[in-house]
Amino acid sequence: MPYIKSKPVHTTVDKTLRYILNPDKTAELLYADSLNCFTDARLAYMNMKAVYEHYSGRSFTEPKPENGNCPVKAIHLIQSFSAEDGVLPEEVHRIGMELVKKMYGDKVQAVVTTHVDKEHIHNHIAVCSYTIDGKKLYNTISEVEHARDISDLLCKLYGVRNVMQTKARRKGQRMTYCEWMHRKRGTSWKAKISDYILTLLPVADDLRHLLKIMEAHGYTIKEGKYISVLAPGQQRAVRLKSLGEGFDEKSLEERIASLVANRPKNLSPREIIEQVTSQVMDETCNIGFADSVIDNIRRLSRQLAIINSEHICSVEEAESHLHETENEIAKLNAKITDLEADIRHKQLIFEAANRYWGKHKLGEYSSEQKKQDKQLLQKNGITSLMGVAGYQSDIDAYSTELVEVRARLAELTDKTELYRGIIETCTRDRDDVITKIRKEVDRRLTEQESDRIEAMKADRFRIYRPTADYDDTFEEGGPAPNVDDCELLVDGNMYDVKEKGSESKDLTDRLEATYRYYNLRIGDLIAIGDLAYRVNKQGYSVLKTFTKSRAEKERDRQEELAREEQERTEAEERQREEEQKKKKEEETTKQVQHKTRNKLHL
Structure with a gap:
């Protein structure tokens, strides 16, 4: 499976974005995408800067202090695949995009690029430390382990074999030729066992429980200094640590613990009632209109502030304000779309003009690219570099306006939540609390029961x-x-x-x-x-073999015999080649010695 590592970015977000969006590394940005920001280093930087400063209240460009740590501005994930994985750049890029969405959700600002300039294809992922709805993201060991587990599961779905074994190789445990051939043919016991363990990780409570499940399904577990496993039909047991990176006892315990910590707990009806009652009563404390509740000062003060500033005297007026704000939000979203389109349009023309009238080394500017640039410039009436002289300032102005519009959008979105809270506060009474508790308990019990039934049906x-x-x-x-x-x-x-x-x-x-x-x-x-x-x-x-018909067993036996015969033939061929090479070296040595003796004799 791919190797995952993470680096916090404190002060050089712009440098990180420029590096991962290098056209020379991403096949001219063919393998570059983004979520909730531009796929351009400078514009993505401005997008992340606006979100970070809006929610953190700090400067995105503040230098690192002499004492103490600077806040994390972005998280830089690297997902590296082995050349032996045999995956295509398109697949690696899709896996990177899926990893971001499953790890952080749809509200994250992220740039995902796939670098193909080296033998090992790898993804670079730059993530803003705040989501567009204000959630703070952290770069902790548990988060990296969670990313690794998601990456492993995604790679299993995409059919990526567990052949990397990065840590094992650093320790000198290289893959044998026989094991490499088995993995290439899909007959490797180690690959089969590691894939099976990956399917069990989400349901295991700890390493002991994992081994117990494996034993119940016909695996033999041998415990000593190291734990070894023997799959049904396998002749020799293998150690867990030899399966590859992340499969030694300690790593498996840590991965299972991480999954268990994120696993939703099934609650009893009493626990659900107590939980919902507590949550609803906390919400009810925000109402401020019932004699039996205590005001939540923070939320209530925000509601009262907007009621006073906008002179809201009734639920109908609050609903009217909500409707107007939602209409304005729709217009702002449309304006954002237009601004993004204008920026991209001018940027394409500006870049094409600089390429077309710029100076290049031989072979640096292809004729096909030149033809495309010429057509684009003619289509937009650009006849010289002077025609795009003001484009950069236009792009900067549009980008600044875009940041302001996004900030206004965030402000109005927050307002709509306040209006809804005012409407809910004014229309709710004490009897509604009991009804709300009952409905929420019923909903959670139904949801939990549905999950249980689906698991049993599976x-x-x-x-x-x-x-x-x-x-x-x-x-x-x-x-x-x-x-x-x-x-x-x-x-x-x-x-x-x-x-x-x-x-x-x-x-x-x-x-x-x-x-x-x-x-x-x-x-x-x-x-x-x-x-x-x-x-x-x-x-x-x-x-262990009941479900295979005799015909299937015979076919498997014949295939195994054929594989053994092929391996024997290949081994003999390698031995012959080595003997021939050795013989040739001996003959060369004899010739050199003979020439040396002749020279000495003369």
């Missing part, structure tokens, strides 16, 4: 029963049952199992619930994924 299984003519001697040492010898009784999910234990995290409890609900008998099999659990007198026997 937990699918199939139940098989051996056919009447099948001689089941498995317990006496006979052949293991196969799907070819059985009939399918049930293809269902845990939500269908109306039995105690069906919601348990423990696999044995869920198997027992299924056994009781469907009145199963000894010899029946419950298949979950690639594994099957055969009912016996003591409990269940795990069958």
Whole structure:
């Protein structure tokens, strides 16, 4: 998976933006995008500066103090892929954009570029430390770990193999040729195990729970100085730390802890009622019109200030002000769109003119680019550099106006929230509090129940029963049952199992619930994924290859034999080449020695 690192930017945001938006590194900005700001170093800097100064109350250009730290103005994330990952620049760029959206949401100001000037493709992401709605972003270790987990999951969805192993390689643990070939063909056990672990990380409570889940699904866990795992069908166990960066015991514990910390907790009805009641009563304290509540001075004072300054005497007047403000917001949004279009238009013409009439080294200015620039300039009536003399000042003026319009938009957006608060305050009474609590509790319980039901429906299984003519001697040492010898009784999910234990995290409890609900008998099999659990007198026997038909098993065997034969042939070929090389070196040495002896003799 790609390596993630993060750097806080205290004073050089402009320098960072210029570096990541370098056309020579991004295929002439082909792989450059942005969210809520321009994809231009200078304009993106101005956009971020306006947002930062508006919400922080500090200067974006303040120097680093002699004592103490300067506030973080931006966060610089680097997502680096290995050349062995085999991913295209387009895929890397999409992964970078998805990472930003999943990490920070849609309100973030970010520039995302993909650098393709080196062997390893990598994303640079510059993020303003404040979102456009005023949320402060932090650059902490836990945030970096969270970014790494999101990156790993995204890469799994895009089919990026876990082949980088950056830290392992720094320690001298290089990938063997055999392992490299297996990964290239998609037959690597290490890749299979690491991919499987990634799917379990979101549901594991800790490392011990993760290993327990793996054991329940047929994996063998060996514990010593290092933990080793053996997948179903694998011949030799591998250590967790050999799977690649982020898979050693300590890293897995940290990644699981990070995911658990961000995992929503299922609350009991009593806990939900207490939580909602507390929240609603906190909100009710802001009303100021009921005898039984205490005023929240900050919010109420803001409401009273706008009531007095705009002479609002009724709910109807507040609604009228809200309607007018929403109309003005719509106009401002339209103006922002126009200004952005004007800036981009003039910028394109200005850049084209400077290229067309500028001086260039041989091969620096392609004929195709020159032709495009000429057409653009002719279309806009520009016949010399003098024609764009005032364009830069126009761009600066438009940019300044854009910052002012955005600030006005933020101010009006804040006003609409105040108007809505005034309307809500004036129309709400004490009885509404009880109704609001009841509705909110019902909504949260329904939402939580929906999540639980969806999780149970996703937990699918199939139940098989051996056919009447099948001689089941498995317990006496006979052949293991196969799907070819059985009939399918049930293809269902845990939500269908109306039995105690069906919601348990423990696999044995869920198997027992299924056994009781469907009145199963000894010899029946419950298949979950690639594994099957055969009912016996003591409990269940795990069958690792039950779901593969004999034809599939034979095909797998033949493919494995073919792979082994190919590896043997390649190894022999390499050995022959090495012997030939060694023989040639020996002959060369003999010739040199012979010539030396002849010279000495003479």
